[in-house]
Amino acid sequence: MTALTALKLISAKRNYNNSGTQQRRSKMSGKVFEQIELAKCLAAGTTYTKTKHRTVRTEDGFSKSMEIPVRVRAWWWTQENGKFALSIRYGSRVIALSAKSNAVECASYVDLINALATIKSAVDAGELDEHIERASVKLRDGFTK
Numbered sequence: 001m002t003a004l005t006a007l008k009l010i011s012a013k014r015n016y017n018n019s020g021t022q023q024r025r026s027k028m029s030g031k032v033f034e035q036i037e038l039a040k041c042l043a044a045g046t047t048y049t050k051t052k053h054r055t056v057r058t059e060d061g062f063s064k065s066m067e068i069p070v071r072v073r074a075w076w077w078t079q080e081n082g083k084f085a086l087s088i089r090y091g092s093r094v095i096a097l098s099a100k101s102n103a104v105e106c107a108s109y110v111d112l113i114n115a116l117a118t119i120k121s122a123v124d125a126g127e128l129d130e131h132i133e134r135a136s137v138k139l140r141d142g143f144t145k
Contacts, residue, residue, distance in 0.1 A: 024132050025123060028090060032120040034072050036113060043109035048072060076112060083107050086115055088128075090135035095128065 018026070034050060041048035051067040058064050076086040084106040088095045096102045104119075106112040122128055 021126075021129055021133070024090075024136055025126065025129060028128070028132055029120060029123045031089075032116055032123060035075050036116045036120065038072050038074060039076075039109055039113050039116060042074075043113070076106070079105075084109075084112050086112060088119060090132055091139045093135040093139055095131045095135050097131070 038048045050070045050072050052070045053065055054068045055063050055065050075089055076084045079085050086104040086106055087102055088097065088104075094102050097104070104115050106115050119128075123132075
């Protein structure tokens with residue numbers, strides 16, 4: 001027990017009941033992080049590959065876990081003036097960041113990465129919870145019809 005005396009031991013209980021808002025915020029933050037990584041790779045001239053684990057059956061009847069590449073679609077596109085337009089998405093819905101705009105204009109990949117980092121910090125701080133909630137409701141309504 002002498003090795004454990006060097007550690008600070010506490011009594012803690014893990015909270016497994018995240019609210020819906022916290023789950024949506026976490027999902028959005030993860031997706032924005034993927035976009036940041038995609039932009040960094042494109043700026044460096046490399047390819048970004050996200051992988052997902054999938055269990056498949058082999059010919060022998062055994063299950064085998066495989067890593068499968070997943071395509072990540074960019075949330076930005078190039079406009080006629082050569083600048084990027086970045087729209088923020090929750091699922092298939094575009095989130096309007098203000099009453100009159102639904103995209104952010106960026107001059108280069110550096111500006112794009114900085115804009116995505118700013119948006120990620122806003123998502124983590126909860127500034128976009130209201131917008132994410134509206135997009136989530138619209139997304140769910142599409143499944144019920």
